[in-house]
Amino acid sequence: MIEKVLEAEGLVKRFQGVEAVRGVNLSVAAGEAVALIGPNGAGKTTCFNMIGGQLKPDAGCARLEGADVTGMTPRRLWRRGVGRTFQITAAFASMTVRENVQLALNAKAGRVGRVFGRMSAAFRAEADAVLDRVGMRFEADRPCAILAYGDLKRIELAIALAGSPKLLLMDEPTAGMAPGERVQLMALAASLAKRDGIAVLFTEHDMDVVFAHADRIIVLDRGSVLAEGPPDKIKADPIVRAVYLGAGLASGTVR
Amino acid sequence: MTALTPDTLLIQALNGLASASSLFLVAAGLSIIFGVTRVVNFAHGSLYMLGAYIGWSLTRHLASFGAFGFWGGVFGAALLVGIIGVLIEMLILRRLRRAPELYPLLATFGVVLIVQDVTLAVWGPEDLLGPRAPGLTGFVTIFASRFPVYELFLIAVGPLLLTALWLLFRRTRFGLLVRAATQDREMVAALGVDERRLFSSVFFLGAALAGLGGALQLPREAVNLNMDVSVVVEAFVVVVVGGLGSLFGAYIAAVLVGIIQAFGILFLPKVTLVLIFLVMGVVLAVRPYGLFGRVAASERQRSPAGDRVLRPLSVTARVLFGFTILVIASMPLFAGDYAIGLIAELLILAVFAASLHFLMGLGGMASFGHAAFFGIGAYGAALALKVLQWPMAACLLAAPFAAALAGLLAGWLCVRLSGVYLAMLSLAVAQIAWAASFQWVEVTGGDNGLLGVWPAASVASRGAFLLLTLVVTVATLAALRVAAFSPFGYAFRAARDAPRRAEASGIDVRATQWAGFVIAAGFAGIAGGLYAFAKGSVFPTYLAIDKSVDGLIMVLLGGIGSLTGPIVGAFAFGGLEAELMASVAFWRAILGFVILALVLVAPSGIMGLFGTWFRKARNPALPA
């Protein structure tokens, strides 16, 4: 069996007594891209935020390469090799593209407490190398604030990659993008993951993206895992079709 | 010694409720205006004051109509003030819809200054005593104590108004829009609502409520020229303690403040100076979004600085700076002592403004209480000199340490919040520090201050002191620049731009912000220490709200998107104020008009305007 990067067992989260997530198990292996899908309110984002450290689970645990990381803050998780992107894209708008990545590299090197020395002089080449990987090398000197949305997504991916993650969490990575761009972005993420052996867990509404790039799909419904398996199997699963795919959310839908 | 009988307690509670109603009237309008337009309306107190003055004039003219005349005058005043509010919105604030956050605040501050002088010119300097309310002049006896009927009436006004507003917001389309806009501004725009009409009508309502609040004070208080600023600060406290956007919260907060104030007077008479701020501090420490406030939903955080990329100084800018430094350094050769003294003072203000800019421009943490650290630095230096008998150089070093230490404490409290909540908590902290400097007479000399803080003999001359100030200023501003471009400076900005992203990239957002707060406090302390020696004395006014507001104005006026902005702002505002005060009687009005004009012409500050000119003249990637 392949070594699992992420293993989550029995994750439970209650909000004011209502169980939003009720005992979810999932795992992601190195180089594997796993999609977490489900209708609105199924508990995807809650699940995601428990793994990413934004929420503390009420029960269950998460392990990163076998070590218990349940309830760790995003910052500690990041130090252990968890990178993530957000549904509402957030890059550092007051910096250039390169500076965004350089900052992440400086953080990685534990240099962000320094009040001397120009940040922009450190890790310049390394930053450009990361930007190359996401195809943004030529935009390096542009201010982030004026970037197109799709480019911003790539920057976020570059920031996440700058931390050399073992696990990449991507929450709705293609939300708000034009359909053509979506497949492109996810193709990029998946290929990078494959090449560097990064485990990728992502949530996604666009089924084209999901079926094209996920190695495995986990379907959530009302807080529980409804089905799990490779894309072909999920596509064919009658229960999934009934609760989810049949509900008109088949393709190209944006939340 | 004081006999606490049940009737004393009851009457005191009633007194608290009466004050609460008065406060609620002002706070309600403020809350509605802020909720819908996100404008921090500093001129709300001026509208309240105008309500009182206009009400005074109207009720006197209508006195022959008895009760009808009185109430006609009161409501007439509310109506007129409502119209004034609409004018302010249409003529000024409407033009600033696209301006960075807080620029409308700067504009409303200009309005405050203008209204102060207009009121003085129209109604004269003396306090005016309004008429009593016909039919409500008497008192009722509660146990053995008398209680004025008018106060009972006021107690009823609060809940009545709350109910009326509740009905307005629940039962009308206007109310629906107001509620929608309060919760999600973009949604209203998406609904295709005429935003301009909505904003104007909201301003009318808010201003009329302030005017009504002012006019209703006529039977209980003398109308005077200081009504404006004191009430606006208290009203803000009430709005924030209640939770932004919650009218019910505002009423409860007003009651809380009123009652605590009334009982504070009974038990600790001297604490009344800060009681309201202590209440706010405690509430915000426990409930960061006020009593009934909700965690700011998904509102996109607009950074007050805009999204300007910081760039190193261009060659032109370097030459300009070098030239300016040379001119200032050579001033002792050709300039008079007064000019030298003034420039030294402006340099110090530039350091103060730059420290605040570091906090709000880079860190995105607007502070309404930054003067606290300036003042603590000044007291630190003065006490080191007077009590510890340290040499001047050591005193100047003590100043930033004292301020940074205070910043360590204040920052720990403040960085847990953001936006207006953070600004108000910093104000509370500053007011508590101010009260300490005012009341701790043994150490600080109270309001009489510490005197004889004159520079050492070697820098006693104006020229020598200027050179010392120049050296410290240049070093300080350079250090702030270095810090801004350092990894920490970027992390600090990252924490502002996208806190979740920063946290997920290994930046400890809170620690970074805390450290930034301490740095900003320390640098304000450097300015304070120098200021103490420049003035030869230290007073509680150094920590007062006015100073904090001055700092805010300098930063905004200069332009928040650039590191040069606060320096330009300090020279522009400080220099203008000093020269106007020395030469014209109505300097406040003129200063107000100048601020308004600048804000309207350059809605992102003077440097923002320069930046635009530069960019138009040359290519897009020019230094800020």
Place this chain on the structure above:
Amino acid sequence: MTILDRRSFVAGATSFAAIGSPAVLRADDAIKIGEVNSYTAQPAFLKPYRQGWELAQEKVNAAGGVKGRKIETVFRDDGGKPEDAVRYAGDLLDAEKVDVLAGGFLSNIGLALADVANQRKRLYLASEPLSDALVWGKGNRYTFRLRPSTYMQAAMLVEEAAKLPAKRWALVAPNYEYGQSANKWFKDLLKKAKPDVEFVAEQYPALGKIDAGATIQALEAGKPDAIFNVTFGGDLTNFVRQGTTRGLFEGRSVVSMLTGEPEYVDPLGAEAPVGWIVTGYPYGDLNTPEHVAFRDAYKSKYNEMPKLGSVVGYETVNSIADALSKAGSTDNEKLMSTLEGLKRMSVFGPIEFRAIDHQSTMGAFVGKIALKNGLGVMSDWSYRDGAKYLPPDSEVKILRPAG
């Protein structure tokens, strides 16, 4: 006046502009006085003050000036902030090259100006600030004061308070140095005069922000026989109106500082608190030749009755002018030694600038508030010569370390 009346708006604007403008009578070798005051922050007192000042200056110049030189004044507004007062004191000394400094209303500004005077070794005549520290605790050899201090006014009122049968006293004063030291002296001196008094309640509302209802209830809770009040301005107005409605003053004596000054009693109109024992200024009934001459001149120039501020402004100029002509020079050292012990006639009577502490012996009027034509005025008043209400010289020497 209403806001709808445009003519009065313009009239008001111009009249204030006139008193506020820094214009000076330029005359080549005029003697220059530098005056710093809180014109925009404390206009109610300082507008009449400025008028009195200008009247005196006109009078002195009309009579040929001082030894043939005109006197002129450069005014500066400090906006109520000591740090700005310090800046303008520097402006006046350095840029305007004034010969002497004067002015000040708030105590802390008076002290700041006194410290500048000390540092720059220039004469400063404080006109209004009442703080005892100005001539005692923080007194210096360059600083003189015209008005009777907090101590003196407290002593005058204690004399009357001790005659009352009241044993239980409640005190209310604004929360800053002036209020606190007024209360302190009142308590000390009254206790000395009448050892069996007790002080049952003390209230310190923030200046300009009195919560009158709650303050009154807190005083009432002490069940006092009598009340000592130090509040003034808007605080006083609110305190009186609420206190009257709530019956705080019924069956109780009230002794009150400054309340008889027209600046503070006029705004109360017919609601002036009849029967209060106050210090103040009976401008209408004081008919000494000196005062009548002053009042007539003031009335004919400004078409209104003088207020206490008018007298203070007027006498500040006259004191400086007298010192200048007696010294025969603007040399500050000479002026200072002339001022020490200078005796002159004021509109209130003879005064002397004491050599021992630089305090003038200008007194105050103590009387009772009465109503006349719908306005509060002083009745049964008498002038209290300041010289009689200062501590013995041996005590002053301890109080004033500067010597």
